[in-house]
Amino acid sequence: MKDKSEHIDSQLPFVVQCNDGAEGMLSELEDNSVKLIYGSPPYPNADRNYGNWHSDEYIEKITPFIDAAVQKLRPDGFLVINIKANRERQKTGINSRRSLVVEKLALMLEEHWHMYCVDIEIWIKDNPVPTGLRVACQDAYEQILWFSKSGRWKINIDAIRRPYNEESLRSYAQNTYKPRGNGLSYVRKEKRITPNLKGALPLNIIRGSVSGKQGIHQAVQPGYIPQKYIKACTKPNDIVVDPWVGSGTTGVEAVALYRRFYGFDINKDYVAIANEAINESYEAAMIKSRLTQSRIQLQQYFLSKLGDALVEHSDVEERPLLVTIEIPFKITLTVYLFPSTNPPGGRALNEYKFNLSVPSQKRGERGSFDRTFGDPLLVSYIADYDVFAIYDAEKHQSFSLNANVQIRQEAALEAMLKNVATYKRSSGEIVVTAYAPYLVDGIKKWFDLHINL
Numbered sequence: 001m002k003d004k005s006e007h008i009d010s011q012l013p014f015v016v017q018c019n020d021g022a023e024g025m026l027s028e029l030e031d032n033s034v035k036l037i038y039g040s041p042p043y044p045n046a047d048r049n050y051g052n053w054h055s056d057e058y059i060e061k062i063t064p065f066i067d068a069a070v071q072k073l074r075p076d077g078f079l080v081i082n083i084k085a086n087r088e089r090q091k092t093g094i095n096s097r098r099s100l101v102v103e104k105l106a107l108m109l110e111e112h113w114h115m116y117c118v119d120i121e122i123w124i125k126d127n128p129v130p131t132g133l134r135v136a137c138q139d140a141y142e143q144i145l146w147f148s149k150s151g152r153w154k155i156n157i158d159a160i161r162r163p164y165n166e167e168s169l170r171s172y173a174q175n176t177y178k179p180r181g182n183g184l185s186y187v188r189k190e191k192r193i194t195p196n197l198k199g200a201l202p203l204n205i206i207r208g209s210v211s212g213k214q215g216i217h218q219a220v221q222p223g224y225i226p227q228k229y230i231k232a233c234t235k236p237n238d239i240v241v242d243p244w245v246g247s248g249t250t251g252v253e254a255v256a257l258y259r260r261f262y263g264f265d266i267n268k269d270y271v272a273i274a275n276e277a278i279n280e281s282y283e284a285a286m287i288k289s290r291l292t293q294s295r296i297q298l299q300q301y302f303l304s305k306l307g308d309a310l311v312e313h314s315d316v317e318e319r320p321l322l323v324t325i326e327i328p329f330k331i332t333l334t335v336y337l338f339p340s341t342n343p344p345g346g347r348a349l350n351e352y353k354f355n356l357s358v359p360s361q362k363r364g365e366r367g368s369f370d371r372t373f374g375d376p377l378l379v380s381y382i383a384d385y386d387v388f389a390i391y392d393a394e395k396h397q398s399f400s401l402n403a404n405v406q407i408r409q410e411a412a413l414e415a416m417l418k419n420v421a422t423y424k425r426s427s428g429e430i431v432v433t434a435y436a437p438y439l440v441d442g443i444k445k446w447f448d449l450h451i452n453l
Contacts, residue, residue, distance in 0.1 A: 014251055014261040014278050018271045021243025022064035024264035029072045034262075035238035037069045038080045038226050038250050044101045045086035055085060055101040059108065065243050070113055072241070073149045078233040079115065081105075082123065082225060084142035087133075095135045106145050115147040118155070121204045123225060129210070144206070146229070159231040161199030164372060169195060197314055197322055197373055202228075226250040227257070234259055248274025252281040258289070294339070295319065298381055302337055302388070305439040319359055322373055327444050332374035340380040340389065340407060350409035354380045355402040366398045377443070380405070385412040388439050389423075390432040390446045407431060420445050 017024055021039070041062060044055040053061045069079050085099035109115045121144040128140040172193040208224055226249060230240055236258040242250035245263030247270060254261040255278055263278075265271050299316050306325060314322035321335040338354035356378075361367040369376035376393040389407050396405070411423035415433035420441045423431045430449055434442025 012279070012282065013259075014255050014263070014282065016245055016248065016251060016263040016265070016271050016274045016278065018266065018268045019264045020266055021245075021264040022068045024262070025065075025068040025072050025241060025243060028262060029239075029241070031071055032074050033239060034069075034072045034077055034241050035074055035235075036078050036080065036229065036233045037073060037241045037243065038082075038229050039065075039242045039244045040082040040221055040246070041065065041244050043084050043086055044099050045088065046084075055088065055099040058101045059105065062105065066109070066113055069243070070115070070149065075150055076153065077149045078118070078153070078229070079109075079145075079147045079149070080226075080229045080233070081145045082142060082221065083145065084139075087136075096133070098136065102143050102145070109145065109147050115149060116151050116153070118146040118148050118153060119204050120145055121206065123206045123208070126207060126209045144225070144229075155232045156235075157202065157232070158198045160202045160228055161196065162202055164195055164200045168200065169372065195373070202232075220247045221249045223249050223253045227253045230254055230257055230259060245274050246270055248277040251278040255282045256285050256288075258285060292317070295337075298339060299335075299337055301436075302335070302379070302381070302439070305388075305436050307440060309440045320370060320376075323377075324374075325440070325443070327440060327447070333377040334370055334372075334374045335377045335379060336369065336393075338380045338405075340382045342384070342409075351406050352380075352382050352384075352409065352412070353404050353406045356396060356399050356405050357402055361401055363401055366400060367403075368398055369393055369396075377446075380407070382407075382412045385416055386436045387412040387415045388434050388436060388442060390434070390442055392429050392431070392450075395427065395429040407433075415442075422449070 015028070017028070019027075025034075025037075042053045044053055044058045046052060066079075073079065083102050083105070085102045087096045088099050090096040106117065106120060110117060123142045123144060125140050125142070128138055131139060133139070172195055176190060176192050206225060206228065208222055210222065226242075230250075230253055234240060234257075238259050239262065240250065240254040240259045241262045241264075243264050245251060245265045248263065251261045251263050251274060261278065263271075263274055265274065296317055299319075299321050302321070303310060303313055303316065303323070306323070309325045309327055311324040311326055311330060313324070319336075321337060322332060323335050324330065324332045336356075336358065338356070340352040340354045342349070342352050356367070358367045358369065369378070378391040378393040378396060380389045380391070381387070382389065389411065391405065396403075407423065407425070411421065411431065411433045414421040414423070415435050419438040420432065420434045422445070423433055425431060432442050432446045432449065434445075
């Protein structure tokens with residue numbers, strides 16, 4: 001008998017097969033093994049080069065996929081379907097009306113398949129395609145049916161939190177919220193709101209542009225949609241499945257987040273495209289993984305050198321690292337920590353450098369430091385001398401991606417001799433260098449310089 005997990009245990013953590021998704025799930029996956037099934041099936045009444053599922057036959061066509069999904073999901077698994085019902089064709093005496101088959105499917109997921117509705121979320125498209133429709137408003141959203149196999153589910157809210165907007169932060173800092181006098185119980189007692197270090201609660205809407213990618217697949221999905229549910233519903237090494245893999249967007253996001261992935265599609269050209277895209281994502285993820293592990297080790301070392309001055313810190317895997325220290329006043333700092341190296345080729349032997357960038361900064365975009373929870377502390381570590389260098393973050397504003405920041409070897413040598421030293425860069429910036437056991441003294445010196453300035 002064929003071992004249904006042999007592909008998942010192979011060298012690559014993903015498999016994309018040219019196969020009907022329902023049949024593929026039944027033949028290739030163990031029962032109760034999948035944490036998330038995410039997909040965007042053919043939309044009702046949509047004319048595409050991969051077919052048209054009319055609304056009057058839609059439930060019949062999608063039933064085998066849902067049957068297989070329920071069988072293969074773990075007891076704590078989730079099913080998420082991105083779907084939009086195109087309007088019914090105009091008939092004599094009847095305008096082109098909106099199809100309600102998506103709503104019917106949502107009801108059947110509870111009533112027929114006995115799943116539990118986590119939410120029906122909305123994808124709001126910033127650049128909807130104009131339709132010229134004159135009997136209703138322009139179509140600018142799609143639905144995302146989010147269902148759990150279990151009636152008691154858990155999701156990782158922290159993984160999908162969003163940045164606070166500045167107005168909310170100002171309001172939280174200035175206002176005390178009091179119970180309403182009209183009986184509403186939004187606020188039961190007088191309180192102040194302290195922002196969560198991981199960000200604001202996620203909304204059940206997703207805003208963004210339709211993918212601009214063009215190719216043989218006519219409906220390429222933007223990666224930020226499956227990414228949300230992969231983060232919320234799974235952990236690294238969990239199995240994610242897309243029964244309608246298309247151009248491979250779900251797989252690209254899954255392997256980038258170190259999940260195992262299965263994808264199926266009946267179109268061999270799509271399978272080839274998906275395999276190529278997911279393999280590229282996997283290779284990039286492996287490089288990122290090595291860099292991430294190195295960064296985590298560096299951040300752990302940085303924290304260890306803070307000693308008794310350390311009050312609390314955010315997850316060591318996060319970047320930037322939020323650190324509260326007492327020196328002797330208590331302050332929270334947003335630490336951007338980089339390794340300074342002396343790479344061969346084109347670089348002076350007595351010069352070290354690091355590439356400055358911030359999370360989510362993209363090519364062509366200018367970067368800036370997050371000041372939501374604390375002043376930015378820009379630090380590099382020169383491993384050859386076990387020295388930390390603390391820069392003036394105010395001198396590094398609106399920087400290009402991977403901007404080089406250099407420091408001379410003598411700055412590290414002086415810190416080794418004096419424990420804490422200062423160094424003036426050619427730009428006029430004053431850098432504090434500290435031999436690692438004296439990192440706290442270096443931070444105090446950095447604050448003294450800024451207060452004096």
